[in-house]
Amino acid sequence: MSAKNQIEPTLLEDPAGPETQTRQALRASELSYRRLFEAAKDGILILDVDTGRITDVNPFLTRLLGFSREQMIGRTVGELSPFHDIEENQIMLEHLQKEGYVRYEDLPLETCDGRHIAVEFVSNVYAAGDRNVIQCNIRDITERKNTEADILRHNAELEQHVAERTVQLQAANEELEAFSYSVSHDLRAPLRHVQGFVDLLEKEAGATLSEKSRRYLATISESARRMGNLIDDLLAFSRVGRAEMQKTEVNLDELVREALGDFQAETTERNIAFQIHPLPAVRADRALLRMVFVNLIANAVKFTGKRAVATIEIGCQPGAGGETVVFVRDNGAGFDPHYAHKLFGVFQRLHNQEEFPGTGIGLANIQRIIQRHGGRTWAEGVVDGGATFYFSIPNPTAPPHEH
Numbered sequence: 001m002s003a004k005n006q007i008e009p010t011l012l013e014d015p016a017g018p019e020t021q022t023r024q025a026l027r028a029s030e031l032s033y034r035r036l037f038e039a040a041k042d043g044i045l046i047l048d049v050d051t052g053r054i055t056d057v058n059p060f061l062t063r064l065l066g067f068s069r070e071q072m073i074g075r076t077v078g079e080l081s082p083f084h085d086i087e088e089n090q091i092m093l094e095h096l097q098k099e100g101y102v103r104y105e106d107l108p109l110e111t112c113d114g115r116h117i118a119v120e121f122v123s124n125v126y127a128a129g130d131r132n133v134i135q136c137n138i139r140d141i142t143e144r145k146n147t148e149a150d151i152l153r154h155n156a157e158l159e160q161h162v163a164e165r166t167v168q169l170q171a172a173n174e175e176l177e178a179f180s181y182s183v184s185h186d187l188r189a190p191l192r193h194v195q196g197f198v199d200l201l202e203k204e205a206g207a208t209l210s211e212k213s214r215r216y217l218a219t220i221s222e223s224a225r226r227m228g229n230l231i232d233d234l235l236a237f238s239r240v241g242r243a244e245m246q247k248t249e250v251n252l253d254e255l256v257r258e259a260l261g262d263f264q265a266e267t268t269e270r271n272i273a274f275q276i277h278p279l280p281a282v283r284a285d286r287a288l289l290r291m292v293f294v295n296l297i298a299n300a301v302k303f304t305g306k307r308a309v310a311t312i313e314i315g316c317q318p319g320a321g322g323e324t325v326v327f328v329r330d331n332g333a334g335f336d337p338h339y340a341h342k343l344f345g346v347f348q349r350l351h352n353q354e355e356f357p358g359t360g361i362g363l364a365n366i367q368r369i370i371q372r373h374g375g376r377t378w379a380e381g382v383v384d385g386g387a388t389f390y391f392s393i394p395n396p397t398a399p400p401h402e403h
Contacts, residue, residue, distance in 0.1 A: 043138035066112030277315035303332035
C-alpha cells in the first residue's frame with residue numbers, strides 16, 4: 001500500500017465529554033443529597049435566601065408537625081402555627097444574612113394535632129450551585145427534655161427524701177442523747193446507792209457478819225461494779241456511732257507506742273514480749289483509731305493472763321485493693337474458730353466471765369469504728385492456741401473493699 005493511501009490514525013472523542021461528565025456527577029450528587037434529604041430522621045426545610053419562604057421540606061418534618069408538603073411550600077417559617085414563637089421572618093433573615101447561622105436550642109412547638117414537642121432549630125446559609133439557600137435542620141428533642149425533666153423530678157424527690165431522712169436522723173439522735181443521759185444519770189444513781197450501802201453495811205456490821213454474809217456483800221459489790229463498767233461501755237459504743245469523723249494522716253508507729261503506754265502499770269508484773277513491726281501511715285480519725293488499738297491490746301493482755309511468757313505481736317500485711325491491713329496476734333486462750341462470726345457482736349462472749357471478765361462490747365466498738373472508715377474486721381484463732389485480730393483501712397486512692 002502506498003504511503004498516500006495510508007489512513008492516518010485519529011483520536012476519537014469520548015462521547016461523554018468533560019461537560020457531560022460534570023453534569024452526570026452533579027446529577028449523581030443531587031440524587032445522593034435527595035435520598036439523604038428524603039430519608040433523614042431530622043426535619044429539613046429549604047428556604048429562599050431573599051424572602052425566607054419555604055421551597056422544600058422533607059417527609060420527616062411533615063410527619064412531625066402534621067402539615068402536608070403543600071401546606072408548607074411558599075410560606076415563611078413564622079407563618080406556620082407551630083413556629084409562632086420564633087423571631088419574625090425579616091429579623092431571622094437579617095441574622096442569617098449577617099451571621100450565616102441562627103440557632104434555637106430549645107424551641108417549644110405545638111403540632112397540628114395538639115401535641116407539645118421541643119425542637120432544636122438550626123439555620124445555615126450555604127451555596128447551592130450559583131445561588132445561596134437557607135437550610136433549616138429541626139431535631140426533635142422532646143424525649144431528651146422529658147428525660148431531663150424526669151431526672152430533675154427524681155433529684156427533687158431524692159432531695160426531699162434526704163431532707164426527711166435528715167430530720168428523722170436528727171430526731172433519732174436527740175432520742176439517743178436523751179437515752180444516753182438517762183443511762184448516765186438515772187442508772188448510775190441506783191448503782192451508787194447500792195455500792196454506798198454495801199460499804200456502810202461492811203463498816204457498821206462487818207465484824208458481826210458471817211463469812212457467808214460477807215461473800216454475799218462482795219458479790220453485790222462486784223455486780224454493781226460490773227454494771228457500772230457495762231454502762232460506761234454502752235455509752236462509749238453509742239458515742240462511736242455519732243462522733244464526727246476527723247480524718248488526718250496518722251502515724252501508726254507513734255499511735256501504737258502511745259496505746260501501749262496505757263498498759264504500762266498493769267503489765268509491770270507480767271512477762272510479756274511485745275513484737276512491734278514497722279507500720280505505715282494511714283488516713284483515719286486518730287482518736288477513734290486509738291480506741292481500736294487500746295481495745296485490741298487490752299484483749300491480748302487479758303487473754304494471755306495465764307501464760308508464763310506472753311507474746312503479743314503487732315504488724316501489718318498487704319490487703320485487697322491496696323488497703324492497709326493491721327493485725328494484733330497473741331499466744332493466749334484463743335477461741336473456737338466455729339464461733340469467729342460472733343466475736344464482733346454486742347455482748348457476744350466466748351469465754352467464762354469469771355475466767356476472763358469483760359462486757360463484750362470492746363470488739364463491737366472496734367468493728368463499728370473500722371466500718372465507719374470503710375474497712376473490715378475479722379479474726380482467726382484456735383482454742384488455747386492464741387488469736388489474731390485483723391482490721392483494714394482503705395487507702396485514699398483505693399475504693400472501699402466490698403464485704
